[in-house]
Amino acid sequence: MNESLILQTIEPVTHDLGGFKVHRTLPSRPRTxxxxxxxxxxxxxxxxxxxxxIDVRPHPHINLATVTYLYAGAIDHRDSLGTFATIEPGAVNLMTAGRGIVHSERSPSAERAHGPELSGLQTWLALPERFEEVDPAFEHVAAADLPVIDTPGATARVIMGDLWGVSAPTTTYAQTIYADIALDPGGSVPIDSSADERAIYVATGEATLDGMMLDPMTLYVLRPGIAATLRSERGARVCLCGGEAFATPRHVWWNFVSSSRDRIDQARADWKADLFPQVPGDDKEWIPIPEVPKTVSYP
Incomplete structure (x- = not known):
């Protein structure tokens, strides 16, 4: 590891969900x-x-925003606000849970006949304390509405925040940067030092950062204040993410995120007691509370 560039390296935990795998790097023991x-x-x-x-049955969230971004395939989103939206590659689904929301994600019926393709990123953003209990909301931003920077050998789509002199229209609650970078063979892009915390993730292909080879499906947390050059000799799809450092910790248990453990306990009790709203058009089944969740924070 290049100590001058990389603060932390987080290797994925891989879950086989039957037909496809997910590779999870946050939250992790080294870093939440x-x-x-x-x-x-x-x-x-x-x-x-x-x-x-894919059939992700209705399930709840609190005190966070989910961001879904696809490289390939399509997903139908339904939620307890009555939203129905199909996300396709290059677009963004931003769902703000706030005080509580329920949603499902399923492959569109038209995709199922020939065998759906699935490739993309799903991230959660913790909400600043003043926004944790806001009203739930949903926002779809089409691919055509996200700014794209084209340079010789590289294309970068800004999913959220301000990068490379452009600004995405996607709502943010804290200072956030999020970009999808496609590098052609021999292509490169600058990674500047404009956020408190930043990480690089190689989704496919191969890439280097100032000459240091980056392992695929690994989250590299960059040292604050450094600028570097991301480059690929054979082509790659790379994610840049980060933003402002939170002053207070967040707790994670299953699909719940909060600055308060008591609030998470309340959400667990509410889901067990069927006190969350239902998803119109998808209210016949749901995901029960797990005994031991796969997603937890590590105190």
Missing amino acids: MVGPFIFFDQMGPARLEAGTG
Whole structure:
């Protein structure tokens, strides 16, 4: 590890969900957050069997915002606000849980016949304390509405925040940077030092940072204040994420994030007692509270 560039290296925990895998780097034992990012999953890449699809049954969230971004495939989103939206590659689904929301994610019926493709990132953003209990909300930003920087050998789409002199229209609650960087063979982009906390993640292909080879599906937390050059000899898809450092810690248990453990305990009790709202059009099944969740913070 290059000590002058990299503050921390977080290797993924991989979960096989039957037909596809997710690679999770946040939260982890070494680190819970990078800026507001408190959950970081890479889904796939995978091609599911014909006639099947992903079926994430209705489940609750509190005190966070989920961000879904696809490289390939499509997902139908439904939530307890009555939202129905299909996300496709290059677009953003931002769902603000606030005081509580329930949603489901499923492969569109049109995708199932030939075997859905699935590849993308799902992240959660912790909300600053003043926003933790806001009204829930949903926002879809089309790919055409996100700024794209084209340079020789590289294309970068800004998903959230301000980067490289452009600003994404996606709502942010804390200072956030989030970008999808596609590097052609021999391409490069500068990574500046404009955020408190930043991380680089190679989703596919190979890339180097100032000559240091980056392992795929690994989250590299950059040392504050450094600027560097991201480069690929054979082509890559890379994510840059981060933002402002939170002054207070966040707790994670299953799908719940909060600055208060008591608030998480209340959400657990509310879900068990069927006190969360239902998802119109998808209210016949749901995910029960697990005895031992796969997603937890580490005190």
